[in-house]
Amino acid sequence: MIERSVSVRLHSVNVLTVYMNMEPVPFNKGFYSVDMTFAFDVGLDVYTAPATCPIAVNGVALFTKKAILYGSDGDVKVFTSSDGPCRPGHNVGSRALPKAVCQVAQPVGLSARVADARPGCCPGYKIPDELCEHFGGDFDFECGRSVFVTIGLFSIVQIVRNVQMLIPTCDFCVPSKECSPASDNPCEMFKRIDFPTDSFFPPRVSDSGCGSCGKPQPENG
Secondary structure (H helix, E strand, O other): OOOOOOEEEEEEEEEEEEEEEEEEOOOOOOEEEEEEEEEEEEEEEEEOOOOOOOEEEEEEEEEEEEEEEEOOOOOOEEOOOOOOOOOOOOOOOEEOOOEEEEEEOOOEEEEEEEEEOOOOOOOOOOOOHHHHHHOOOOOOOOOOEEEEEEEEOOEEEEEEOOOOOOOOOOOOOOOOOOOOOOOOOHHHHHHOOOOOHHHHOOOOHHHHOEOOOOOEOOOOO
16 A cells, blocks of 8 residues: 555554663663663555545554663662562572663654655564564565654653662550540530531622622632
């Protein structure tokens, strides 16, 4: 369809997944390099001739980004309750490395155009199998035309680490005194009730939620 297209229109972009790889930065203790590859499901309307109905086509777009962040350093090993002699290979503990987290908002499709593929623009890596299965098969890189898309993306990249925190706590206490029962005299109980002043005065305009014109003001729902 792309080979026979005269124009395309971008109508949807969704994030399929983000592949992340984190490595320590040499000679910068506590800093880590986070390599991210964003995989997008791009929906196109393909026009094979002027004034014809479009044909819906979906493809994958990949974008790579690198970020260097500070994640501190730890020299301890972490053991969890799942470790033990019944699971060989899991009872040696893992280094206390941080974790990279990427939050991605819904991307914005800005533009798309069809152009002849430039020599040497074929990607030098294999698209993961799970992405191929999402689109129903392997991709063909022998075609002479490609679709170039521009995508607006908002993301937050973080490095998180488990830290120790000291929080003051108080033990439970048992009451040592008994509450003295109140008087059963109804008159004494009535004297302890505050006089209901608001019940004897109508509410003001500002209290009733009405504007100066006497109409109710809309409330945020």
